[in-house]
Amino acid sequence: MALNTGWSGSPALKKRFIIASLAALAIFVLLFLRLWYLQIIRADAYQALSEKNRTRYIPIAAPRGSIVDRDGHMLVDNRPAFRIAALRQEVEDPEKLLARMAELLDLDLAILQKRWAAGRRFPRYRPVPLADDVSRSVLEQVMEHSVELPGILTEVRPVRFYPYGESAAHLFGYLGEITEEELRAAPYRAYHAGDFVGKNGLEKVFEQYLNGIPGERRVEVDVQGKKLRILKTQEPVPGNRVTLTINRDLQLATEAAFGDQAGAAVALDVRTGEVLAMVSKPGYDPSLFARGITGQEWVELLHNPLDPLQNRALKGQYPPGSIFKIVTVLAALESGQATARTKVNCQGELTVGNRTFRCWKKGGHGITDLKKALQESCDVWFYEVGQQVGIDRIAAMARRLGLGTPTGLELTGERQGLIPDQQWKQQKFNDRWYRGETLIASIGQGYILTTPLQLATLMATVANGGTVLRPYLVKRIEDMAGKVRQETKPQVVQQAHLDQSHLDVLRRGLEAVVNEPRGTAWLSRIKELPFAGKTGTSQVVHQRKRRKRDAEIPYRLRDHALFTAYAPAANPEIAVAVVVEHGSHGSTAAAPIARAMFDSYFKLQPPPANGAFEGD
Amino acid sequence: MFDRRLITHFDWPLLLLVVLTALIGIANLYSATSSWSPLSTPVYLKQIYWLGGGILLAAGVSFIDYRHLQHLGFILYGLTLLLLLAVLLVGKTSMGATRWLDLGFFNLQPSEIMKIVIIIALACYFAGQDTLAGYSFGDLLLPFVLLGLPALLIMKQPDLGTALIVLFIGFTMSLFAGIRRGTLAALAVLAAGGAGGGWFLLHDYQKQRILTFLAPERDPLGAGYHIIQSKIAVGSGGFFGKGFMKGTQSQLSFLPERHTDFAFSVFAEEWGFCGSLTLLCLYLLIVIWGIYVARNAADLFGTFLAFGVSAMLFWHIVINLGMVIGLLPVVGVPLPLFSYGGTSMITTMLGAGLLLNVSMRRFTF
Numbered sequence: 014m015a016l017n018t019g020w021s022g023s024p025a026l027k028k029r030f031i032i033a034s035l036a037a038l039a040i041f042v043l044l045f046l047r048l049w050y051l052q053i054i055r056a057d058a059y060q061a062l063s064e065k066n067r068t069r070y071i072p073i074a075a076p077r078g079s080i081v082d083r084d085g086h087m088l089v090d091n092r093p094a095f096r097i098a099a100l101r102q103e104v105e106d107p108e109k110l111l112a113r114m115a116e117l118l119d120l121d122l123a124i125l126q127k128r129w130a131a132g133r134r135f136p137r138y139r140p141v142p143l144a145d146d147v148s149r150s151v152l153e154q155v156m157e158h159s160v161e162l163p164g165i166l167t168e169v170r171p172v173r174f175y176p177y178g179e180s181a182a183h184l185f186g187y188l189g190e191i192t193e194e195e196l197r198a199a200p201y202r203a204y205h206a207g208d209f210v211g212k213n214g215l216e217k218v219f220e221q222y223l224n225g226i227p228g229e230r231r232v233e234v235d236v237q238g239k240k241l242r243i244l245k246t247q248e249p250v251p252g253n254r255v256t257l258t259i260n261r262d263l264q265l266a267t268e269a270a271f272g273d274q275a276g277a278a279v280a281l282d283v284r285t286g287e288v289l290a291m292v293s294k295p296g297y298d299p300s301l302f303a304r305g306i307t308g309q310e311w312v313e314l315l316h317n318p319l320d321p322l323q324n325r326a327l328k329g330q331y332p333p334g335s336i337f338k339i340v341t342v343l344a345a346l347e348s349g350q351a352t353a354r355t356k357v358n359c360q361g362e363l364t365v366g367n368r369t370f371r372c373w374k375k376g377g378h379g380i381t382d383l384k385k386a387l388q389e390s391c392d393v394w395f396y397e398v399g400q401q402v403g404i405d406r407i408a409a410m411a412r413r414l415g416l417g418t419p420t421g422l423e424l425t426g427e428r429q430g431l432i433p434d435q436q437w438k439q440q441k442f443n444d445r446w447y448r449g450e451t452l453i454a455s456i457g458q459g460y461i462l463t464t465p466l467q468l469a470t471l472m473a474t475v476a477n478g479g480t481v482l483r484p485y486l487v488k489r490i491e492d493m494a495g496k497v498r499q500e501t502k503p504q505v506v507q508q509a510h511l512d513q514s515h516l517d518v519l520r521r522g523l524e525a526v527v528n529e530p531r532g533t534a535w536l537s538r539i540k541e542l543p544f545a546g547k548t549g550t551s552q553v554v555h556q557r558k559r560r561k562r563d564a565e566i567p568y569r570l571r572d573h574a575l576f577t578a579y580a581p582a583a584n585p586e587i588a589v590a591v592v593v594e595h596g597s598h599g600s601t602a603a604a605p606i607a608r609a610m611f612d613s614y615f616k617l618q619p620p621p622a623n624g625a626f627e628g629d
Numbered sequence: 630m631f632d633r634r635l636i637t638h639f640d641w642p643l644l645l646l647v648v649l650t651a652l653i654g655i656a657n658l659y660s661a662t663s664s665w666s667p668l669s670t671p672v673y674l675k676q677i678y679w680l681g682g683g684i685l686l687a688a689g690v691s692f693i694d695y696r697h698l699q700h701l702g703f704i705l706y707g708l709t710l711l712l713l714l715a716v717l718l719v720g721k722t723s724m725g726a727t728r729w730l731d732l733g734f735f736n737l738q739p740s741e742i743m744k745i746v747i748i749i750a751l752a753c754y755f756a757g758q759d760t761l762a763g764y765s766f767g768d769l770l771l772p773f774v775l776l777g778l779p780a781l782l783i784m785k786q787p788d789l790g791t792a793l794i795v796l797f798i799g800f801t802m803s804l805f806a807g808i809r810r811g812t813l814a815a816l817a818v819l820a821a822g823g824a825g826g827g828w829f830l831l832h833d834y835q836k837q838r839i840l841t842f843l844a845p846e847r848d849p850l851g852a853g854y855h856i857i858q859s860k861i862a863v864g865s866g867g868f869f870g871k872g873f874m875k876g877t878q879s880q881l882s883f884l885p886e887r888h889t890d891f892a893f894s895v896f897a898e899e900w901g902f903c904g905s906l907t908l909l910c911l912y913l914l915i916v917i918w919g920i921y922v923a924r925n926a927a928d929l930f931g932t933f934l935a936f937g938v939s940a941m942l943f944w945h946i947v948i949n950l951g952m953v954i955g956l957l958p959v960v961g962v963p964l965p966l967f968s969y970g971g972t973s974m975i976t977t978m979l980g981a982g983l984l985l986n987v988s989m990r991r992f993t994f
Contacts, residue, residue: 025761029805030924034917040947041913047954051864052902059864067877236882
């Protein structure tokens with residue numbers, strides 16, 4: 014054992030102890046400063062990162078608002094749809110998984126691969142949808158094999174449900190996945206890729222009311238992304254309930270009355286402008302869009318020559334035919350060129366200059382006054398009177414009655430029709446207006462175009478004494494608590510300023526059309542309910558010769574059949590307009606549909622089958 | 630020959646510091662592993678057993694006069710070196726490294742024993758020289774061979790962390806023993822060159838760790854994951870911490886190796902800056918206390934022994950803390966008294982036993 018007596022007092026060694034202690038202290042101060050930096054200065058940033066680590070936000074879809082008819086009958090609702098999706102962060106071998114899923118879902122592998130690739134736009138914890146709205150049996154299949162399908166999960170989403178199938182599909186419109194373009198637009202700021210939005214119809218126009226506020230579930234996950242517990246749930250707020258002015262029974266009855274025919278029909282409450290029914294035929298099945306339309310189905314709809322996607326009631330423009338005689342009569346009475354007693358001898362045709370204009374009735378109507386001219390729809394009476402009134406006064410009256418401009422319905426894409434006059438002709442064709450064109454215009458042929466909705470508005474204006482009302486479809490919008498968010502009040506577009514005596518003369522004629530034996534709509538009369546109306550035929554191609562038998566004319570060349578009416582005649586409540594494309598005669602094709610509408614509206618017995626009758 | 634003065638001079642504060650730190654560590658392990666399967670013996674319980682055994686070991690070590698070791702130093706060194714060689718030849722391989730000798734009931738890790746033995750061997754050498762004048766290059770040849778042989782063998786296992794600790798202990802003791810200025814400068818140049826050359830001797834995963842340390846964000850899901858998650862855990866603790874058992878980074882397993890190398894991150898997350906600072910002070914106190922023991926040792930061998938143990942504890946603490954708070958690259962060095970593991974606990978308590986030993990005999994000549 015060595016005795017080192019001199020060492021402990023050595024100043025050199027003492028110094029080394031101090032240096033060693035100070036060095037240790039210095040390095041610990043370094044650690045201290047680093048901890049200060051991490052835990053004090055950068056604490057907020059690291060706290061945010063640790064929150065991000067452990068929390069995931071899972072959106073909960075909000076049920077879209079329902080659409081009900083004026084009496085609260087459900088027209089568009091939601092039902093639960095099952096979606097099969099894959100959580101990317103839990104899928105180990107996508108190729109293998111997709112191949113297995115293609116088998117289970119009975120889908121093309123290429124389709125699944127495309128959907129999988131599209132999911133890259135989503136955040137990692139957001140499931141990538143592989144199949145939407147699968148049947149219960151497929152769902153059970155997938156659930157059964159869930160152990161061998163890591164990352165596959167099922168979600169329940171609300172999707173649109175249409176209790177009445179195709180009925181009123183054009184009004185509702187349909188939903189589709191939001192496009193990248195829409196995502197960039199201001200009204201869709203709160204939306205996310207993969208959301209569904211209204212693409213047209215009421216679904217689009219009232220998107221901001223129908224779309225609810227999606228909820229959100231904040232969950233805590235561990236390092237594997239496994240859900241451990243729910244931290245907070247923000248329940249979704251369902252969309253608002255939209256109450257329409259539509260009368261469900263009337264809508265269904267109108268659609269049924271059309272059968273397979275193409276065309277459109279509109280029913281308005283003449284006192285308010287409420288749309289009671291709006292039909293466009295042929296229709297389409299909106300549930301195709303609710304479950305996700307396939308490319309082939311979409312192409313078929315787009316290329317169907319009958320154009321089922323178009324809402325003919327406001328986008329179809331037809332020459333009004335003899336219905337326009339209502340306008341001509343009012344213009345003639347106001348200008349003084351005709352009175353109720355003005356008589357014309359109809360020989361079946363009228364020659365002006367070197368052109369001959371025919372009446373629809375071969376031998377003519379003989380001596381005809383105003384009432385008979387309307388009742389039997391004598392063309393020659395209107396040729397004679399019309400050329401004296403002149404096109405500009407006829408056109409002005411048409412505009413006062415609301416023709417030539419969109420009616421202002423809530424739906425987008427409404428057409429304005431066409432009311433020609435001398436100035437228009439000059440601008441459009443750089444040509445003067447010919448007298449023959451006035452004759453043609455007097456009976457609603459030629460350049461004149463109207464939509465079925467405009468014709469219904471015209472008839473409503475006649476029925477209510479001359480007030481042009483804006484037609485509307487949405488009566489009321491309420492939230493879930495029943496609080497009214499919006500309520501539509503009747504809105505006057507303009508006053509036609511019609512002389513009551515002129516109106517009376519016109520309405521007597523329109524009543525005769527239906528209720529007197531030689532009237533063109535006599536066969537569609539309702540004994541218990543006298544109503545007033547006017548038939549019309551709009552030429553698809555100009556025919557030089559007298560008509561062949563209808564059956565011999567090809568479908569596409571047959572005339573359109575039109576009819577407008579209001580009821581009851583004495584104290585009108587409802588006005589309708591019906592267009593049957595290529596239906597040939599207003600009296601046989603269109604008037605029975607109007608009659609069926611009145612039967613439904615006034616809850617009357619349907620009529621016995623009618624015999625054939627030929628008339629304008 | 631039992632001396633009553635040994636009881637009188639027993640270093641109770643040092644033992645208390647060590648046990649207190651170990652108990653905090655056990656509470657921390659309880660939190661870090663609370664989500665683990667209850668089927669096997671809980672980690673914190675095992676650590677309690679190791680601590681109990683360690684205290685007994687330290688007490689046992691402290692009561693045999695350390696001065697006997699001065700004769701045994703080189704024999705112990707030779708035996709441990711043989712064990713290290715045996716590891717290379719017949720060692721047990723686990724997770725890509727060959728570090729253990731399978732003794733049937735126990736896996737012996739000779740590299741851990743070497744940490745203590747190198748301290749004894751160098752203390753023997755430097756105490757034997759009995760000079761404070763400063764060592765020249767020639768004088769240092771033998772200590773560096775003593776140091777280099779085990780370091781190379783450990784590096785070969787490969788176990789970079791332990792090899793570095795052995796080297797750091799040796800260099801620190803040499804510095805303390807005193808090196809001439811010219812020699813020191815030459816050594817510094819040599820070390821720089823050696824580091825450059827050593828780069829090529831490193832395994833790929835070791836190079837990767839160093840690269841990742843320099844820029845962890847370059848590979849957030851791969852090699853950089855450990856460092857990033859650990860920094861998030863420490864930083865998100867803030868001033869007061871998230872509370873015992875409430876650290877989201879640790880409880881939800883975002884923090885890897887949270888019961889071993891990254892145990893401190895769990896503590897820092899749950900106890901915040903207050904807790905980390907307290908723990909830092911405890912460790913500093915232990916190190917300074919060790920240097921104090923060295924200063925008051927009865928002889929030069931005791932001084933070197935105590936100083937070597939202090940250096941061992943110091944480097945473990947600094948490398949581990951530096952690693953988990955992103956100041957140093959990830960090298961697998963446990964935090965004494967805090968990281969779970971019997972080997973680490975035994976090595977630390979052996980060291981503590983030596984400190985107690987030297988301390989209680991400070992007046993015995």
